[in-house]
Each structure stands twice: as C-alpha cells, then as structure tokens.
Amino acid sequence: MERVIVIGGGIAGMKTALDLNRRGIGVTIIEKENRLGGKVLGWHRLFPTFTPANEVVDTLKAEVASSEIDVRLGTCATALTEHSVTLSDGTVLDCDAVVLCSGFTLFDARIKEEYGYGIYDNVITSADLEEMFNQGRVGLKNGGRPRRIAFLHCVGSRDEKVCQRHCSKVCCVTGVKQAIEMKKLFPEADVFNFYMDIRMFGPGYEELYREAQQSYNIHFIRGRISEASPTIEGRLQIKAEDTLTGRPLKISVDMLVLLIGMRSNDDNASLAESAGLQLAQSGFMAPRDLFLSNVRSNRDGIFYAGTVTAPKSIGEVLNEGAAVADAVTEYLS
C-alpha cells in the first residue's frame, strides 16, 4: 500500500489525511504538539457565523480517531524529500509522497513594543481574547468590566517595519467578530476598531461589518494606533490619527486588543532547503503556481495544503485539504 506522510495535524492536515485515507491510501500524520487540532483549537467561535470552533475540530478529530490513520504526536519533521521525512528524534520514515500542512506562526506582538503587549495590563492579542472566551472569564486584569475597548487591526501584517509585508487576510473579519462578541458581553462599553482598510472578502463578511456598525454601534476609525501608554488611573492611553478627518486622536481605553497577523514558520526555510523547495518573499512556501497547481510544490511528490503557503480562512483551508488529496491520488496512480 502506498503511504503518504502529512506534516502537521491541524485542520489542513486532518482533512488531507481523511480524504486520502478514504481512497485507500495509507497516511501518517506528524504533529509537533501532543494533540491534533492546531491553531483552531485555541479559537472559540468562527466568523462570520459564530459557529463554535470545536464543532469543526472535534468532528475532524473524531473522524481521524475512527480511521486507520497513523498519528504520531509530539514530534516534528526536520527534513524531507519526496520519499522520506526525518523526524526530530532522527527517525527516517519512508513514504511515496509528502503533504506539508505545517501552517503558520502567530505574530509575536511584543515586537511592536510601542503597543505595550507584555508590558502593560489589559493589552491582549486576538488569540488571548479567544482563550478568555473559551475559559469564560473575559474582563480586565483586576476583574473589572471594561468601559471602553479598542481593537487594533494589522498588528504584524502589512507592516514593513516588522518585515511582514503581506496581508493576513482573516484578522479584519476576526476584529469585527470579536468586537461584536465584546459588545454582547459588555453592552455598556464603547468599542472602537482602528484599521487601515477593512477587507471583507468572504460570504457574509460585509454583512457582519454592516451589522457591527448598525446593530452594535461599534466605531470604526481609519488610522493605526501609534503608541499606547498607561495612565495614572491604570487605563491605557492610545494615540492615533483619524485619517478620514485628518486629526490626531488621543483616547483612554480599558482594554486594547491587538489583532495579530499570521506569519510564516521559522522552520520553513530549513525544510525548504532540505527538499529544494521554493519560498515566497513572505517566507511562506511558494506553490508551483497560484492556479492549476496551487497545492503542488515545485518538486514532484511534495504537496501543500492550508496556511503553509499563505494566510487563509478555515473554509479555504478545508477546501485545500480536499484538493491536495485529489492531486496526491493523481500523482500516485
């Protein structure tokens, strides 16, 4: 029986493995964490429908568990060719094809030091907020209820100063979704979104954006925040420019949420070097082309699915899982 190794056990890896397994192909998933699920595990609800994230992850995990897919947890791939994958403990697994589904890394908000993440209380990231939602304890550090909340878009995206020029695509709508969720939790609070552009590319996104403004009275201000600093009362003072009115702006808020971007994994470069793969300028893997071969790498027998090639939404990632299974089957026959 042919064997395909899927590197990464997030939603892309699981979907790929399931679709391959369904066609009678032997699959091994390599996952560096001690559980399957990837980044979506940390998410509470998904845009634009507020679907609980675990509905997606748990369904995929259950299907994997009831299949014959060989899952190796707590180990990662350090090198690969089209016929083998080397694991971190030195083991070499032989195979007939490899699908790289190793995803992305969340931008480290501490690099944008001027926003005070990790320095001031109540500066959190969008990922932290989801975790708070999951744990059911959303609020200020001192347990209080926020009266004013600011979301800042494009933290670590479209920012040359931190070497991340690309758009992370999903943060705009995440910001809208989270703003609505906060407004639902704290109806008395004022919620602001500071943005450069609002990119509502998917079905239902634009509608959600309109709803945020019309039904939830969430304020959208076009302009990036330049810096945040603590006030004597323990709030956060933020400086920004409202670029639509051309005025500098200074407001105090209780909570600042940084919508952090998706950046390429640090080990993309070494994996690419081991297999002779091409990297895009952003550090993500570069597929053979962006159209008919968007799940194929530049080397036969090595494939991609999910956010290892670029930021994508969950729906797009799952589609790629199906598409790559198709491409691998075609390659193996």
Next chain:
Amino acid sequence: MTMNFFAPFCIPFMVGAVVMAVALVVKYARWIYELPRADKKLMLHGIFTRRSLEAIWEVFRESLLHRRIFKVNPLLGYMHMSLAFGWFLLILTGWIEVVAYLGFTYVPLQGHVFFKYFATGLEEHKPVFNFLMDFFLLMVLSGVFLAWCKRLYSKAMGMRRTTRHVLGDRIALSALWFVFPLRLAAESLTCAIYGGGGFLTGSIGSWLSAHVGGAVLEALYEPSWWLYSISLGVFFVALPFSRYMHIFTEIPLIFLRRYGLHPREKESSFDNFEIQACSRCGICIDPCQLQSVLGINDVQSVYFLRDRRYKMLTLSVANDCLMCGRCETKCPVGINLNSLRQNSRDTMRNIPDESRYGYLASVDRSEGEGRVGYFAGCMTLLTPRTLSAMERIFEAAGEDVWWADRNGGVCCGRPLKLSGETDSAKKMMRYNKELFYKHNITTLVTSCPICLRVFKEEYALRGIEVLHHSEYILRLMRQGRLKVKADGGKFTYHDPCELGRGSGIYDEPRAVIEAVGELLEAEHSRENSFCCGASLANTVINDAQQLKIARSMAAEFAQTGADTVVTSCPLCKKTVTRGTTMPVKDLSEVVAEHLA
C-alpha cells in the same frame, strides 16, 4: 663663477608656478578675509602661542610623514610619505646643494628646479649631494610606482575601493605620474652627455653613453627637459583646481584647527579649508556601509566634499548618509565630515515654518519632583520596556525623579537638525531648555543617545549635568545605591553610533553588562562598530535597504555565542531586533532584570 639660469624649456614650468602661486594666494587671502569675526579672533589669539609650534609639529607628522595613513595601511602610508616627504627632501636638499656650489647668491626658482641642466659646467662634483638627490628621487619614484600599482590592485594597500576621479583630477594625476620619471630621464641623459650624477642618474647615464649613440643622446637631451618642464607646469596649473590643492591646504588647516576653528552650524569660510584639504584618497569609502552593504557608490564623504567644492552638490547626495561617523574616524586629514554635511543640509533645507511650533508655549506635561530629571525621548516612548525598566531602576535606587516627557513631550530637536532644519530645531531646543531650568533639575538622564548628543552639544545646560542612562546606572552601582546580581548570562553589546563615536561612551555600558553577566565582543565593536542602518540622518534609503544593513550588521552578534544582544539606544534596539532572531534588549532592561 656666473651661470645663466634661463632656457626656453623653463617657460612651461615658470608659467605653471606663477599661475599656481597667484591662485593659492588669492584663494587663501579670500578665505581668511571671509572668515567669521569670531574665527578671526580665535586666529589672532592663537598665533603667538605654543599652539603654532604644535601645529608645525603636526604639519611635519601629517602633511609630510602621513602618520595617520600608516595606521590605515603601512604600504599606503609609505606611498603617501615617499611622494610628499621625498619630494620635500628633494627640494630642500636641492636648495642646500645650490648653496653648497654657489654660496649664498640669488638663484631664480627655475635655477633651483633645473639645477642639473644649468650646472653641467661645474668643475668640482660633490658626491654626497649626487647620492642624496638620487636617493630621494628613488624614494619618490618608488611612491609613484606604488601609486600605479594601487590603480591596478588597490586591495594590496588595504583599500577595497578607490575614488573614481573627475577629468581635472585625472589630468593632474597623469601629470604628477610623469613628473618624476621624466626628471629621471632628463637628468640621466644629462649625465650621459656631461658625466656626473649619483648611483641612479649617474649609472643610467654611463649605461646610456656606452650603449646609445651620441647623436641620439643629443637629440633626446633638450626634449627631455622640455617634457619634464611641461609636466611640472601642467601639474602646477591644475593643482589649485584639483584634488592636489590638499598638498598646501592641509597646512593652514592644521594651524587654524589648532587655534580652535571648526565648521559651524551654518556654512562658513573655514569650511573651504576643510573641503579643499581633502585629497580624495578614498579611505572613507570602505568603512561606509551604504557602499559595502547596499552598493551605493556616489554619496560617500569624498564625493560629497568634491560635489560641494565644485558646487554640484545635490540634496540626494547630501541626505544619503547615515552620519554614523565611521568614515570620520578613518579620515587621514581629520576633516569634520559630519559637521560639513550637516551645514550643507542647513543651506539646502533650512526653511523654518513659523506657524508649526505655536503649540510649544502651552506644553508642560511633566510630572514628579526631583533633582534628577529623566528625558525618555520619542524613541524610548515607542519602546516602553526601556521606560519601565528605568522606572524600576529609579525606584530601586530611591531616586526622586522629575519625568520630563513620560506623558508626551517635545522632541529634543536633533532629528530636525540632522535633516537640515536647524532653525526649527532651535525652537524645540529652546523650549526644552526652559523646561529643564523651570523644574530646577541638576542632573538630566536620558536613555536615548540621539537626545544625549544634542543636550550635550547644543543645549549648553549650565548647572545641569547631562548623563546617558548607562553612565547614570554605572554611577548608582558604584555608589552602592543599586545592587545587581550576576547570573552567568552571556551578552554581546552593540555600540550605538551617537553614543560611541558620537559621544565617546564605550566603557560605561560595558562595565554595567560585566556586572550582571559575561560580555562577548562582536568582531566590529567600539570605534569600529557598525551602524544599525536606521539612522535618522539618512532620509534617502528605504526601509528594505535599512533592513539589509540591519541584517548584515546583526550577523556578527550570533557568532559571539552570546544569548542576548544588548544595546543602549531605543532606535538601535528596534532596528537590531529586525535584523536578528536573537533577543535584543536595552541595557536598562538587563539591569532591571538583575536587580538584587
């Protein structure tokens, strides 16, 4: 004995010498006449002091021996010394020789220069002069030979790149290259016909007389002296208008500098001495990271000075400089390259906007009470980990602090000054200075070397001691007010340009680091340290180019084996962070983490 000291071939030389003398006198007289009043005063006060004697000694060391070039590369130093000192000795010994033969009698200039031609009728020979004159000629010729080699392969003399010269320089250079080989030819031919000469001209002369027919020698004799004279004449005419102006100009420059003259905030007549003392040796090119990392080849100090001298300076050349000072430390003439570039920018860009600074009058968001004032600066406010580390340090030391700008304040003025907007910068400086006085501080601490430099150099804060936080922290530690514990961490240190080369602070941050862990030096450190690339002084290169410089300079830190890169400038910290995957911290953060 009477001698005739004129021959038609002397005319090119004589014309050249006169043109050069007139040009030099006119230039120097005008520059001195146009000096600012204060500079003239300094000059008058300095002339009859020991500074003049020190200047003479420096002229000997630098204009003749070129000691500073020896430090760059011994071979390069020898090349310059053999040309300058060799030629000087040739002239000096020549004059003594004339006196030795003829006694103290008037001999016109061309008589000295072409003495071998006119002195063929001498009955007695003084072999010691023959030897010395040949020896010094050989010395100069070896320099010319090295100069030829340098054109072909400059790396042998420690220079990766040499200057690309303009046409005028090329003409002067070619003339200079021919002067001494032609002199050798003319003198050797003279020896071949009339005998005499030392080990060089004499030997070649006897070889020629033995192997070449007398008619041929006769035919070559006069033309060789003509060519020698023409090459001298061409060189002298070109000298005041080419790079060779440096030969003479370095001398008054050394004297004026000893009297305390220096380039000012605005362009002044003194700048002429500095600009025209540049020999365009190109030693400033190699240290320039714009060249070595980005391949930008037309903005370095040598080209900036050249463009300014010939009035073809463009804003894009004047602004395309990190002002990191790496070239300035290497300049063998000690030209104040950054000051000159800065006052050029002032001339080109200083357009004060009167309406923009009205808000200054009403701003005082300072807080706290204390004799020690802390000025974070804009960049520290954008890197708040440094600010909060300083808060912890002040608290640990029990210092009462007046916070000048924790809630926002007015810029120190240096960024505007660097961009040439000197008068606008002055407004900010005046505001901050009044603020410091108003709050009665006696010590001013800043975490930003950019602010530090302008406080020290421009603010003239009487009664207020200005300290960089590295100096202040070290002082607290030495006074026993700040206790730190070492934990065996390995650190490497990046010298910020404005702190190191700019303010001469190298040891204090190192002493602080050594108190908390081990310091591992990168290959280029202290005076030789690289610029992070994000210097405020450069408004031309783009972000990608800045990043390229940051990556290239940060590569050395990983090789040290350190765990953490430490720097003491908020701007450097931000930039180095982009260039490496290693953690980058401000000195204050490291100290705050190690408080006992």
